[in-house]
Amino acid sequence: MAEVRYEAASRIYPGTEIPAVNSLDLDIADGELLVLVGPSGSGKSTALRMLAGLEHVNEGSVYINDVDVTLKPPQDRDIAMVFQNYALYPSMTVGENMGFALKQAKVPKHERATRVAEAARILGLEPYLDRKPKNLSGGQRQRVAMGRAIVRNPQVFLMDEPLSNLDAKLRVQTRTELADLQARLGVTTVYVTHDQVEAMTMGHRVAVLDGGILQQVDRPRTLYSEPVNRFVAGFIGSPAMNLLDVKRTDGTLSISGQPLEFDPAMASAINASHGSSMSVGVRPEHLTLQSTGIAGEVTVVEELGSESYVHVLTQHQGSDQILVVRDQGETQTTRGDQVHVGVHGALHVFAEDGERIRT
Amino acid sequence: MASLTRNPFTRAPKSEPILGQNRIVAHFLAFLTWIIGLLFFFPLFWLVLNGFKEESVANASPVLFFDPTLDRFSEVTESNSGLLSFTEAFGNSFWIVLISTVLVMVLAVPAAYALAIRPMRMWRDVLFFFISTKFLPIVGAIMPLWIIARDLDLLGTRTVLVILYTAMNLPLAVWMLRSFFAEVPKELIEAAQIDGCSLMGQIRQVILPIVAPGLAATALLCVIFAWNEFFLAVQLNPTGASTIPVWVNSQQKFQGQFLAGLSAASVLATLPVVIAGWVAQKRMIRGLAMGAIK
Numbered sequence: 107m108a109e110v111r112y113e114a115a116s117r118i119y120p121g122t123e124i125p126a127v128n129s130l131d132l133d134i135a136d137g138e139l140l141v142l143v144g145p146s147g148s149g150k151s152t153a154l155r156m157l158a159g160l161e162h163v164n165e166g167s168v169y170i171n172d173v174d175v176t177l178k179p180p181q182d183r184d185i186a187m188v189f190q191n192y193a194l195y196p197s198m199t200v201g202e203n204m205g206f207a208l209k210q211a212k213v214p215k216h217e218r219a220t221r222v223a224e225a226a227r228i229l230g231l232e233p234y235l236d237r238k239p240k241n242l243s244g245g246q247r248q249r250v251a252m253g254r255a256i257v258r259n260p261q262v263f264l265m266d267e268p269l270s271n272l273d274a275k276l277r278v279q280t281r282t283e284l285a286d287l288q289a290r291l292g293v294t295t296v297y298v299t300h301d302q303v304e305a306m307t308m309g310h311r312v313a314v315l316d317g318g319i320l321q322q323v324d325r326p327r328t329l330y331s332e333p334v335n336r337f338v339a340g341f342i343g344s345p346a347m348n349l350l351d352v353k354r355t356d357g358t359l360s361i362s363g364q365p366l367e368f369d370p371a372m373a374s375a376i377n378a379s380h381g382s383s384m385s386v387g388v389r390p391e392h393l394t395l396q397s398t399g400i401a402g403e404v405t406v407v408e409e410l411g412s413e414s415y416v417h418v419l420t421q422h423q424g425s426d427q428i429l430v431v432r433d434q435g436e437t438q439t440t441r442g443d444q445v446h447v448g449v450h451g452a453l454h455v456f457a458e459d460g461e462r463i464r465t
Numbered sequence: 466m467a468s469l470t471r472n473p474f475t476r477a478p479k480s481e482p483i484l485g486q487n488r489i490v491a492h493f494l495a496f497l498t499w500i501i502g503l504l505f506f507f508p509l510f511w512l513v514l515n516g517f518k519e520e521s522v523a524n525a526s527p528v529l530f531f532d533p534t535l536d537r538f539s540e541v542t543e544s545n546s547g548l549l550s551f552t553e554a555f556g557n558s559f560w561i562v563l564i565s566t567v568l569v570m571v572l573a574v575p576a577a578y579a580l581a582i583r584p585m586r587m588w589r590d591v592l593f594f595f596i597s598t599k600f601l602p603i604v605g606a607i608m609p610l611w612i613i614a615r616d617l618d619l620l621g622t623r624t625v626l627v628i629l630y631t632a633m634n635l636p637l638a639v640w641m642l643r644s645f646f647a648e649v650p651k652e653l654i655e656a657a658q659i660d661g662c663s664l665m666g667q668i669r670q671v672i673l674p675i676v677a678p679g680l681a682a683t684a685l686l687c688v689i690f691a692w693n694e695f696f697l698a699v700q701l702n703p704t705g706a707s708t709i710p711v712w713v714n715s716q717q718k719f720q721g722q723f724l725a726g727l728s729a730a731s732v733l734a735t736l737p738v739v740i741a742g743w744v745a746q747k748r749m750i751r752g753l754a755m756g757a758i759k
Contacts, residue, residue, distance in 0.1 A: 160655050181661040193652035197674030206670075207660035254660075 108261035108294045110134040110157060114166035115176075117152050117318075126152040128318040129166065137292045139285065140323075141309030143299055145341070149318035151266055154298045158264050159183050170261055181210075186255035187264040190271060192247045194239040194254075201226070201235040204253045225257040228287070245276050252284070256291060263288070263295040269304065281308060302342050306330070314338050331452065336460040339387045345408075345415055345430050347387045347454070350422055354382045359455070361386065362400045362422045366453060371465040381458035390415055390432040392451035395439065399448035402429065404439050418447055509735075515728035523725035537729035541716055548704045551733070554712035561623050561708060562691040565630035569638045569687050570680070572631070577642030578668055582654060592643065595636040607700055614701050623706045629697050634687040641686070645679030646672065685745045689738050709734045 112132040118125045127149040134140045142150040155161035157168055159180035167176040175183050186207070194203050201222050208218045226232045229249045239247055248268060255263055268284070269277045285308045288295050299305055305312045306326040313323040314337075322334045333339035339347050352359045359366045359376070366386065368376065376384075395416065402420035405428070414437040418429045429447055439445060455463045515523045517533040542551040580588050610629070611620070619625040649672050657671045673680065695710035703711060716730040717723055 158655075158659060160658070180655070180658045181663075185659060187656065187659050189652045189656060191650065191652055193650065193656040195653065195656075195671055195674075197671075206657075206662075210661040210663075210666065254656075258660075 108171045109136050109169075110262055110294060110296065111169040111172075112153070112157075112166070113169065115153075115156055115163050115168055116165040117149070117156055117161055118164045125149075125164075125318050127156065127315075130320055132313060132320065132323060134294060134296060136294055139288050139295045139297060139308060139310045141297045141299060141305040141312045142315060143302055143305035143309075143312055143341075144315035146300060147317075148315040150298045150300075150315050152318075153315065154264050154266055154296055157262070157296060158185060158187055184261045185264055186258045186260040186262075187266065188251045188255050188268040190267040192239075192251040192268075192271075194247060194250055196239055199236050199238055200231060200242070200250050200253075203239065203250055204231075204257045207254065207258045221257050221259075222253075225253045228256065229253050244272055245280065248272060248280060252287070256287075256293075260293065263293050263297075265295065265297045267299055268297075270299070270301070277304075284308070303344060306342065312342075314341060316341075332462070333387075333454065334462050336385055336387070336456045339454055339456070339462075343389060345390055347389050348393070348429050349385055349387045350427060352384055352386050353423065354384060359384065359386060361449070362402075362420045362427070364400050364449075366449065368453070368455075369465075372453075372455070372463075375463050375465050376455055379457050379463050383458050384463075385456045385460075387454035387456065388449060389452070390430045392449065392453075393429060393431040394448050394450055395431055395433055395445050396448040397446060399446040400429070401444070401446055404441055404443040404445055407437060407439060407441060409437070416445075418445055420447070512728050513732055515725050516732045517729075518725045520722040520725045523728065524722050537725045538733065541726050541730045541733070549707055549712050549715060551712060551730075553705060554707060554709050557623055557706055558692060558708040561626045561630065562688055565627045565634065565691050566684055566687045568627070568631045569634045570684055572635060573638035573642050573683070574668065574673075574680075576639045577646045578672070580639070580643045581646035582649070582672075592640065595639050598632075598636050603696055607696075610697075611701060619701075621702050621704050621706055623702070625701050626694075626698060626708065629701070630691040630694060633694070633697075634690055637690075638683050638687055641683045642676070642679065645676040645683075649675050681745055685741060688741060692738055 110132075111134070112130045114129045114131060115127065116125045116129050117127040130149075130153055132140075132153075142153055144150045152161055156163050157170075159175065159178060159182075163176050167174050169175065170183060170185070195206065198206065204225055205218045205222045208221060213221075222235070223232070226235055229252060231246070231249055231253055234242060234246060234250075239250065242250065248271070251268065269280055272280060281304060297308060306329070309326060311323055312326055312329055314321045314329065316337050322329060322338045324332075329338065329342050333342060333347075336349060340349055350361055352361065354376075395418075400418075400420050402418035404416055405419050406417040408415040408417075413435070414433045416431045416433050416437060416439055418431055420427050420429055431447055433439070457463055511527075516537055517535070518531055518537070519534060520537075522528065522531050544550070579585070580592060585591075614620050614625050619628075653671055653675070654667055657667045662670065692708075693710060694708070695714070698708045698711050699714065702708075713727070713730045713734045716727045718726075
């Protein structure tokens with residue numbers, strides 16, 4: 107049972123001037139699975155390692171359960187961590203690996219054995235307890251790393267890209283198992299990934315970082331439907347949102363000469379904002395192929411079975427612009443077709459500084 | 466099922482065929498390797514042969530066939546004419562090598578840990594300083610060493626050799642161990658920290674089992690260097706408390722023939738190192754190769 111709180115926590119690596127994590131404020135509720143996501147170099151791993159005590163906090167503080175742990179060494183924080191490469195002790199068996207932390211804590215041998223057996227049962231590792239890590243597959247190693255964490259029954263689980271060394275199919279399977287396990291155990295978990303699909307599917311809330319700065323932390327649905335800025339809009343969603351730079355002329359915004367329609371509240375919000383360059387974002391599912399609208403030529407068709415993504419090359423403000431359009435069912439278009447694209451549904455408008463324009 | 470369908474007469478080739486135009490070069494290099502190997506082996510081979518000969522045969526021009534005898538071995542081990550008998554020298558060498566190697570390892574492991582895993586500022590300079598102590602020819606330092614040893618009443622003692630062999634092997638051991646320690650994945654140490662392991666626990670329970678081959682390789686090299694060391698031993702401790710190389714040297718006589726006896730003594734001096742090397746061979750090669758990556 108633990109809450110985690112970052113208070114204006116910063117990490118500046120020696121010899122650099124730009125903080126890897128810049129004044130991070132983040133509250134993580136008890137039992138929550140919070141995902142830290144961002145491109146490489148965004149500071150997500152650093153933020154996790156600050157919570158682990160593996161990285162020095164230069165400014166601000168980190169709290170676990172209202173206890174200031176900023177200056178505590180990792181072993182005094184009652185946390186367990188799953189590493190990307192699992193970091194299993196090669197000289198120990200699976201059972202010894204899982205029981206290692208308990209042994210350090212001087213837990214009696216029989217209790218240790220019981221708890222290791224219990225964790226092995228949950229993870230289906232019982233047949234492998236006497237094996238060395240080198241004789242396990244990638245997926246089994248990942249489970250042992252998980253087992254090593256859950257045996258301890260810690261305050262917080264920290265997971266640093268724990269699935270990125272698995273192949274695609276196993277990754278998807280393990281993803282759901284892990285989310286289920288976390289929900290059953292109810293242990294507060296901070297999960298780092300660069301994969302936004304993993305973030306969206308697993309996280310109760312997702313924190314998006316870029317350049318060491320927290321951009322937005324919200325439930326996945328909110329993150330998807332109301333990104334606070336251009337970066338989040340482009341980062342979350344696959345395929346990515348279509349983002350276009352637009353100039354405001356005569357108070358209207360248009361794509362390829364087609365004026366965009368907004369409800370009155372939005373229109374007045376746009377009018378109220380300063381600057382003449384803005385950007386407009388529209389997700390592929392809010393674009394359709396139709397007989398009128400933005401004219402263009404199909405360059406790529408990505409067939410996914412239930413749907414397809416059609417890349418349409420259009421002219422926008424005098425330069426080439428690709429629009430990705432979702433086409434439901436079996437698409438009838440092929441490369442080279444001349445098509446028209448219509449806009450239906452949510453448009454995201456971002457001001458010159460990249461911030462979302464809200465009504 | 467695969468075992469049933471497999472042709473029992475098919476064998477794996479002894480070596481992979483060499484493809485392409487480099488074939489001739491490759492065969493030539495293999496041939497050259499053999500020649501060089503034999504050139505290195507030959508003096509040792511001759512030494513061993515001589516050890517089994519009569520003095521008169523050993524000193525005459527070489528013959529291919531002779532009556533082998535173990536007399537030279539018993540002569541050199543039983544002779545008590547010099548200042549140092551074989552058993553004394555062997556015992557001295559054993560203890561000096563053992564204690565100095567243990568000391569080296571005990572001192573080098575924490576140093577290597579510090580340099581590899583928690584490097585302080587200017588760690589490269591520290592490392593360079595360690596190895597720079599090996600730049601000085603030992604003969605250039607023998608005077609001060611002798612005077613210090615004399616003033617400390619250490620001349621002619623085993624202690625002086627233990628101290629000097631420890632000092633002599635320490636830089637090498639720190640260098641080797643540092644490169645082994647540097648190969649230990651950082652995450653393993655972090656995982657151990659999070660698991661609540663103390664500093665000593667991290668070294669003992671996590672790092673040392675991983676670098677065990679490297680430890681073995683390092684210790685073996687220290688043993689070999691200490692066992693073979695002659696110059697310091699003959700200068701600072703040439704008498705009853707001295708080591709095997711000094712004993713071998715004492716088998717040279719000022720009159721009469723001694724080539725076969727000296728050969729037998731040399732074989733005896735070499736044997737322990739050869740056996741140790743042979744036993745540790747597999748680990749040592751792994752250890753040396755492991756260190757070579759970084």
